Amino acid sequence: MSDARRKFKRETADQRKEALIQATLSLVAEKGVRGATVRAIAERADVTQGLIRHYFSTKEELVTAAYETHMTEMTDLTFTMAAKVQGTARDHLAALVRTSLEPPVADPRAVALWASFLNKVQQDAQMKATHERTYADFRDRLQDLIRAALDEAGQSVSDTRLHHLATACNGVIDGLWLEGGALPDAFAPGELPGIGVESVGAIIGLDLEQRANQP
Amino acid sequence: MSDARRKFKRETADQRKEALIQATLSLVAEKGVRGATVRAIAERADVTQGLIRHYFSTKEELVTAAYETHMTEMTDLTFTMAAKVQGTARDHLAALVRTSLEPPVADPRAVALWASFLNKVQQDAQMKATHERTYADFRDRLQDLIRAALDEAGQSVSDTRLHHLATACNGVIDGLWLEGGALPDAFAPGELPGIGVESVGAIIGLDLEQRANQP
DNA sequence: TTCGTAATTATGCAAGTGTATAAATACGAA
DNA sequence: TTCGTATTTATACACTTGCATAATTACGAA
Known part of the structure; x- marks a missing residue:
C-alpha cells in the first residue's frame, strides 16, 4: 500500500x-x-x-500543561537572552530591562495569553502556583542585578530599601510589558525599552543609558 | 391578588x-x-x-454595551476623584497618579475585566474605538498636567520631548495599574501609588512627593 | 373597574460542547 | 513476512449554548 x-x-x-x-x-x-x-x-x-x-x-489538564509550557518558555527566553550580554553590572541590568521589553518577550501574543489565562490563574491553585513561582524568580533575579549595579557604583542600600527598589522596578517592567503587548502601535520601535531603562534608572538613581566604556 | x-x-x-x-x-x-x-x-x-x-x-450587543459602560465609568471616576484635589499643578499631577493606582480605580475586578475583554477589543472595531478613545483621553489629560507642572517649575520642554514624557508616564501608570490589579498581594497598602509618584517624578525630573507648601 | 399592551416568563430548537467508547490502522518485534 | 498492540480515527451521548417564538402577567389608561 x-x-x-x-x-x-x-x-x-x-x-x-x-x-x-x-x-x-x-x-x-x-x-x-x-x-x-x-x-x-x-x-x-x-x-x-x-x-x-x-x-x-481532560481539557483542563491540557490547558494547565499549556500554561506551564508558556510560562517556562517565557522565563527561559528572557534570562537566556539577557545573559548573553557582556559588561558591567549596570550593563547587565540595562540588558535585562531591554530584553524584557523587546520582541520576542514583549509581544502581543504573549500578552494576549497572559490576559486569557488570568481568570484561571486566579481560581486554579496549580496555575496560581506556577504564576507566583515565575513572578518571584524574575523579581529575585532583578533584585540581584540592582544590588550589583548599586554596589558597583559605590552605593549601599538597606535590605528594605533594596526590596522596595526591586518591587518598583519589577512593577514598571511588567507594566510596560503589558502596555507594549496590549497597544503595540502606541509606541515607536525601540521606544518601550528606552522608557523602561530610563524609568528603572531613575528609580534606582543610576544612569543606565550610557554604556560602560563611554568617552 | x-x-x-x-x-x-x-x-x-x-x-x-x-x-x-x-x-x-x-x-x-x-x-x-x-x-x-x-x-x-x-x-x-x-x-x-x-x-x-x-x-x-443579541449577546454581542449586551457585551458591547457593558464594555462601553465600564470604560466610561472608569474614566469618569478617575477624573472626578483627581479633580477634587486643590493645590499646585504639581499636586494635581501627583493626585492623578495616586488616584489611578488606588482603589477603586486600581482594583482586581477592573483588571480582570480588562483582561477578559482584551480579545474582543482587538477584534471588534467598535470596542477597539471605545478603547482607543479612553486611552487617548487619559494620555492627553496627563500630558496637560505634565506641561503645567514643568511650566510651574520654570522648565520648558519641546513638544516632542513632552510627548515622550507623557507616553512614558502613561505607560508606567497603566502598567502599575495592571500589576496592582493582577497581583494585589505583591504590594503593601499604599506602596503602589508611592511607586507611581516616585517613577513619574523621576521620569519628568520633578519631586512629586513633597506637597506644595512645605517648610 | 375593565382592558390593551408592553414586559416578562415559559418552552423549544439547532448547533456546539466535553467526554466516553468502539473500530480502524500504522509500525516495530518476532 | 506476520502479528500484537499502542496510536489514531470514528461515532455517539448527554449537556450547554444562543436564539426564536408562544404563552402569561403586570400595570397604566379609559
Whole structure:
C-alpha cells in the first residue's frame, strides 16, 4: 500500500503533546480558554479530537500543561537572552530591562495569553502556583542585578530599601510589558525599552543609558 | 391578588438594562466573555433568559454595551476623584497618579475585566474605538498636567520631548495599574501609588512627593 | 373597574460542547 | 513476512449554548 493512502502517521508522545500544546496556546491567545475548544485544537494540530483524550485525560489538564509550557518558555527566553550580554553590572541590568521589553518577550501574543489565562490563574491553585513561582524568580533575579549595579557604583542600600527598589522596578517592567503587548502601535520601535531603562534608572538613581566604556 | 403572589415586577427600561449590564460585567470579570452565558447573566440579574433578548437583540450587543459602560465609568471616576484635589499643578499631577493606582480605580475586578475583554477589543472595531478613545483621553489629560507642572517649575520642554514624557508616564501608570490589579498581594497598602509618584517624578525630573507648601 | 399592551416568563430548537467508547490502522518485534 | 498492540480515527451521548417564538402577567389608561 502506498504512503499516499496512509490515513495517519504515528508520532512520538512528546511530539504529539507539544503539537497539541502549541495548538492550544495559539487558540487561547486568539479566543480565550473557552474559545479554544477541543475540536478547534484538534483541527489546528491536524488530528481528530479523540486523540486529545489519549494524551490528556481532560481539557483542563491540557490547558494547565499549556500554561506551564508558556510560562517556562517565557522565563527561559528572557534570562537566556539577557545573559548573553557582556559588561558591567549596570550593563547587565540595562540588558535585562531591554530584553524584557523587546520582541520576542514583549509581544502581543504573549500578552494576549497572559490576559486569557488570568481568570484561571486566579481560581486554579496549580496555575496560581506556577504564576507566583515565575513572578518571584524574575523579581529575585532583578533584585540581584540592582544590588550589583548599586554596589558597583559605590552605593549601599538597606535590605528594605533594596526590596522596595526591586518591587518598583519589577512593577514598571511588567507594566510596560503589558502596555507594549496590549497597544503595540502606541509606541515607536525601540521606544518601550528606552522608557523602561530610563524609568528603572531613575528609580534606582543610576544612569543606565550610557554604556560602560563611554568617552 | 396579594403582592406575595406576583410572579414578576415591571421595571423601567433603564433600570433593567443597567441591571443586565452589571450582571454581565460581574460574570465577565469572573469567567470571561464566553463564560458569561445568557442564562447565567439572567440568573444573576434575577430575570429569565428571554428578557435579555427583549432589551438586547443579541449577546454581542449586551457585551458591547457593558464594555462601553465600564470604560466610561472608569474614566469618569478617575477624573472626578483627581479633580477634587486643590493645590499646585504639581499636586494635581501627583493626585492623578495616586488616584489611578488606588482603589477603586486600581482594583482586581477592573483588571480582570480588562483582561477578559482584551480579545474582543482587538477584534471588534467598535470596542477597539471605545478603547482607543479612553486611552487617548487619559494620555492627553496627563500630558496637560505634565506641561503645567514643568511650566510651574520654570522648565520648558519641546513638544516632542513632552510627548515622550507623557507616553512614558502613561505607560508606567497603566502598567502599575495592571500589576496592582493582577497581583494585589505583591504590594503593601499604599506602596503602589508611592511607586507611581516616585517613577513619574523621576521620569519628568520633578519631586512629586513633597506637597506644595512645605517648610 | 375593565382592558390593551408592553414586559416578562415559559418552552423549544439547532448547533456546539466535553467526554466516553468502539473500530480502524500504522509500525516495530518476532 | 506476520502479528500484537499502542496510536489514531470514528461515532455517539448527554449537556450547554444562543436564539426564536408562544404563552402569561403586570400595570397604566379609559
